[in-house]
Amino acid sequence: MCGIVAYVGPQDAAPVLLEGLQRLEYRGYDSAGVAVVTRSGALKVHKAKLRVAELAASLPARFKGTSGIGHTRWATHGEPNDVNAHPHTDTAERIAVVHNGVIENADELRAALAADGVEFRSQTDTEVLAHLVAQYAERGAGLEEAVRSTLRRVVGTYGIAVVDVSEPGVVVVARNGSPLVLGVGEKEMFVASDVTAFVAYTRQVVHLEDGELAVVRASGYRTFNEEARATHRTPSEVDMEVVEFDTAGHAHFLAKEIHEQPDAVERTLRGRLDRRFATAHLGGLNLGARELREVRRIKILGCGSAYYAGEIGAQLIEDLARMPASSEPASEFRYRNPVIESDTLYIAVSQSGETYDTLAAVKEVKRKGGRVLGVVNSVGSAIARECDGGVYLHAGPEVSVASTKAFTSTIVAFALLALHFGRIQDLSPAAGGRLVEALDALPGQIREILAQEERIAALAAEYASEHAKSGSMMFIGRVRGFPVAREAAQKLKEISYIHAEAYPASELKHGPLALIGPELPTVAVVPDDELFDKNLTTLGEIRTRAGRVLAVAHREIDPALAEHTVVVPKSEPVLDAVLLNIPLQLFAYHAALALGRDVDRPRNLAKSVTVE
Incomplete structure (x- = not known):
């Protein structure tokens, strides 16, 4: 802004x-x-x-x-x-x-x-x-x-x-x-x-x-x-290098930042993985193991993509630390006279560290005696200074209005937090070790997905050219896949101006199925997990109503159920969101290009929202 x-x-x-x-x-x-x-x-x-x-x-x-x-x-x-x-x-x-x-x-x-x-x-x-x-x-x-x-x-x-x-x-x-x-x-x-x-x-x-x-x-x-x-x-x-804001040979900052994600994730992980004890070192939390064991629930606050990253973070914490966790828009939280509980840990998420609604929410929590950690990218920012401790992303400067590498690094930071909390609670060394290895493998797996850009670009151009028939797209996912669908819908909206709606796949038959037809494409997030067969049933419901389906999955989906599939590498199930999101960033970027949009500076939007 x-x-x-x-x-x-x-x-x-x-x-x-x-x-x-x-x-x-x-x-x-x-x-x-x-x-x-x-x-x-x-x-x-x-x-x-x-x-x-x-x-x-x-x-x-x-x-x-x-x-x-x-x-x-x-x-x-x-x-x-x-x-x-x-x-x-x-x-x-x-x-x-x-x-x-x-x-x-x-x-x-x-x-x-x-x-x-x-x-x-x-x-x-x-x-x-x-x-x-x-x-x-x-x-x-x-x-x-x-x-x-x-x-x-x-x-x-x-x-x-x-x-x-x-x-x-x-x-x-x-x-x-x-x-x-x-x-x-x-x-x-x-x-x-x-x-x-x-x-x-x-x-x-x-x-x-x-x-x-x-x-x-x-x-x-x-x-x-x-x-x-x-x-x-x-x-x-301030510990900051002079950064030359150029696209480094890419057509746009957004393309550059999408392709910087393997390096950004490596920076977020650097020095934080402890293989000996199968945990994560996070020195900036200012919160000891004894204090953490007194925490009964976690509330995550953010706006836009930070809110969706918080949803993924809440699932990571519940899965790994077995602590109740939820994510809420900071812009709503600060106005509803929230009850601040002494045994709740609040986590504020912001790429810039200056998001006004999130900063105001942090101050409301602090005013009522709550403890707040920050997950931010900008060192020395207002939210970082206001919080009691936290995790810096170290994703590097993000110039394009649409957040990509900071979003991905935020999920990785939450995985580190969840691993740290989990090992203090009841997460076994074996489970912690598997997650450490999976986190370490993420940069290489992201590079594998980026290598598919040419095919994803062709699919994006095809779907974008047909969007005028309905003016909209549907994104669906279950449990871990749903926040990915929400973030993907937001990316498509903000840079291509195609209306997109994200819905839990399990809720499709409770109303939105009425929208499905040949003119409304559906993008389905289909991880290879315990809900895989249920997701296939939902795809069948769409296809029997002549709906087009593009699936992002860990294996090829039967063409009778999905017209196209983008396959991503498999990781630990709790990290599925990181990899399933990458092709959808490329999809939104190339859809916007096909429609001639200004992808780095979409209309009406600003990078750092410092007003209400």
Whole structure:
């Protein structure tokens, strides 16, 4: 979602800002803009409904300043256009603001400002902030005081960066529910919504917490709260490499990330498999064996693909540790006044570690005395810092909006957690040893599946070309196969725009069978397990109604029951979801390609969802 960058220092600010915005493009956006303050105290703003590269190419020749702010916008208030793009300024163009989040009382504040004679140019909630800061500044307040006074009137979430032509070389920033991090350089300072934006310049970072502000100058920074009390944040070093965001010879980031999955899984497993004791080493849990034995149930919280990965994780934990476990959308959990139990362990799942709904759910659990572990990919992210412990995926940067390698690595991380919990409980050394060997074999098996891409691409193109007949596809699976079907349906929806519905195969005859016919294809997840024969019966019910079936299975399905079968290698049954999901990622990718979709940046979606 929206990205923020800011810079103060001796360099020309605009190129630094634009480079930072390019590194945040993966978050998703529909417009971009930058503003710089010159040494003489002039404000220059350039923004448009353009990609960052196009914005850079159209930058005016004289656009120099040693401090500035930049933004990539994902529309929440007002349609995507040049006027609604950030930064936003006050009428006199003294103040410029960039903002992530949602100001919930923006209409009320707008009405009050309009009554004072303020004329608005955009439809955004952010412009309200610019005019409010300007009002306080015009009454004699310095930029710091003007921002603090403004935020005391604001209800909602925000990550903001503000500049004032009257104070060249100063940026004031604030956070409440939307991430902001400071980068401490050598006589220069950086601000961003993601460390990725400035890691090429410094790895010394300061994470702002909710309710905190900072005044940033080239010489350093000062952090404080809305009551102006100092918070004394000290820098820490982030362990992150400078990543060049290129497709490494692939047509799209999504294709690259699908093919990176064997390596991603190897990184998730590295140093964590203990063959001697047939278990997993997870040092970041901060939870001893005695404490774990006191846990009676596990609740997993996530959104979108993280929620579906949590469903698979819950099954892994129940199968291996024999502990009741369930997964729930974090976006629903936080609003239903949940009962937080002292003997329940909560696990928050997020690729970015900044998903707002999940972060809010974590805070709700913590507020009520619950214990939360995190399963996240982004080191030092808000959710990782908020949790009591957890597991980093180490899947590597994921740029495409649709999650693939992070989803797969999340399942593997849950397998490690389940193995660890299981061996503390009643899982035998023999069973643990089999799982260790199966986990170790996963990267090679994923490579075997990826080698089938050409055939899967042909099938995807065939099914995509016929989707217009019904405009939809059905995905089915039982028990371990059902979350795989749900994730596969989501992938197809989000990148190809084909409507897809996932249903438990056992529930098909309880209603959805009415939809089946020659125009509605069904993708069936058919593991070779104790439910194999029951799954074949369901396929028979579909075929007798002239429905087309594409099966993803561990062996060829009788053509009378499935028109096509994609065969994947067999692993331990509890790991079936990892391998059965891979061909369905390829299926969604190639279906989207066949329909001419923008697979890396699907419409209306963003990589990191930091607003409600």
